[in-house]
Amino acid sequence: MTAEKTDTLIVGAGQAGIAMSEHLTAMDIPHIVLERRRVAESWRSQRWDSLVANGPAWHDRFPNLEFDDVGPDTFPPKERMARYFEDYAGMIDAPIRTNVEVKRVSRCEGRPGFIVETSKGEIEAQRVVAATGPFQVPSYPQIVPEDAGFDQIHSSSYRNPDALADGAVLVVGGGASGCQIAEELRRAGREVYLSIGEHYRPPRSYRNRDYVWWLGVLGKWDEIKTTPKKxxxxxxxxxxxxxxxxxxRLGHAGITVLGMTVAYDDGVLQIADDLIENIKFGDEAYLDVLREADAYVERNGIDLPPEPEAWTIEPDPDCVKNPLHELDLAKANVKTIIWATGFKFDFSWLQVNAFHEDGTPFHKRGISAETGIYFLGLPELTNRASSFIYGCWYDAKYIATHIGVQRAYVAYEKA
Known part of the structure; x- marks a missing residue:
């Protein structure tokens, strides 16, 4: 059977894949978008019930479509975010095929392009864009044995407090997911332990501007004037x-905040003696933003209201004054452990020479070491905005331009 052919095949119909499709369409480049489940699937099935976008609606969107039923400073809920991408895909008439899984991509022999093996047959493409995003495979350290007697789930499998077994909950991870889940559980009346490591803690807003705005005007999305943070x-x-x-604040609300979880032995967790240091590191990042913001306002003569109360640091709760260095899970009545520890890549389906020895993509601005293979939507692809909604749209434009240039080279014929 002859394989279907296209110029560019995009794997994934989330924010990255849809952005890529828009730019290729604008350049009249034939393409297909394959999605193994539904459009914006990660917003639907890898998020808990109460999740909202991390940025306000005026910012967490693509340039060519605003939210029509959400205020600009509102943080849209996950269902609305999924519908936004569905609407966007419809608006640009993206050639998306859902419920098609890409099983293997390999280079053609004796001719340019790649053979893409899918659950619905083969497709031959001159170029392939891996737009599967940063949230691929849940990742957490194998510290507590699976047979230790606790329910252990990744944050992507958490839905709501009622879905968990009765008893206390240990949440491991001090990022956005861990903090939100811990606070929701505490508000539901659960006893909660929250284990955190080193973290970057900016203000949500300051002087009547959201942090995403400050990221923009202070050059922090691009990190040109600053050293990129690990x-x-x-x-x-x-x-x-x-x-x-x-x-x-979480400690004063009744959440027992702990240092980093490092080991487990016979029912007892060993906690690093780093809680005070970790919180201090977060405070420094927070205060740095305030200082830079004040300097920006003064330097540019902008009329933004002062916010002196933002400089107030709350007193330490008892769990910070007297941090625990071990936690007997049975005595604490912990029944569930939620690992809010992020994700790792899985590009096992991409059988090409485009990876470092550790399996991470080998690329520059999404253009991989394997000619014709591209990556989009990954953290720090171009800068810290790359895995965010607005950032991947601009990265996609750059990659689409590169694809257009490569097509022109291939089409060249000497007169």
Missing amino acids: HIAFAVSGYDGGRTVDFR
């Missing part, structure tokens, strides 16, 4: 209308 937990969220993540 990959650590990013503690900012839109939960509860958008409030600054503050582990002291």
Whole structure:
């Protein structure tokens, strides 16, 4: 059977795949988008019930479509985000095929292009864009044995407090997911332990501007004037209308905040002696943003209201003053452990020479070491905005331009 042919095949119909399709369409480049489940599937099935976008609606969107039923400063709920991408795909008439899984991509022999083996047959493409995003395979350290007697789930499998077994809950991870889940569980009346490591903790807003705005005007999305930060937990969220993540506040609310979980032995967790240091590191990042924001306002003569109360650091709760260095899970009545520890890549389906020895993509701005293979939507693809909604749209435009240039080379014939 002759394989179907196309110029560019995009794997994934989330924000990255849809953005890629828009730019290729604008350039009249034939393409197909394959999605193994539904459009924006990760928003539907890898998120808990109460999740909202991490940025306000005016920012967490593509340039060519605004939310028509959500205020600009609202943090849209996950269902609305999924519908946004469905609407966007319809608006641009993206050639998306759902419920088609890509099983293997390999280079053609004796001719240019790639053979893409899918659950619905083969497709031959001159180029392939891996737009599967940063949330591929749940990742958590194998610290507590699976047979230790506790329910252990990744944050992507958490839905709501009622879905968990009765008893206390240990949440491991100090990023947006861990903080939101811990706070929701505490509000539901659960006893909660929250284990955090080093983290970046900016203000949710300051001087009547959301943090995403400050990221833009201070050049932090691009990190041209600053040293790129190593990959650590990013503690900012839109939960509860958008409030600054503050582990002291969580401690005062009854959550027992712990240092980093490092080991397990016979029912007892060993906790690193780093809680105070981790919180101090987060405070420094928070105060740095305030200083830079004030300097920006003064330097540019902008009329933004002062916010002196933002500089107030709450007193330490008892769990910070006297941090636990071990936690007997049975005595604490912990029945469930939620690992909010992020994801790892899985490009096992991409059988090409485009990876470092550790399996991470080998690329520059999404253009891989294997000619014709591209990556989109990954963290730090171009800058810190790359895995965010607005950032991947601009990265997609760059990649589409490169594809157009490569097509022109191939089409060239000497007169």
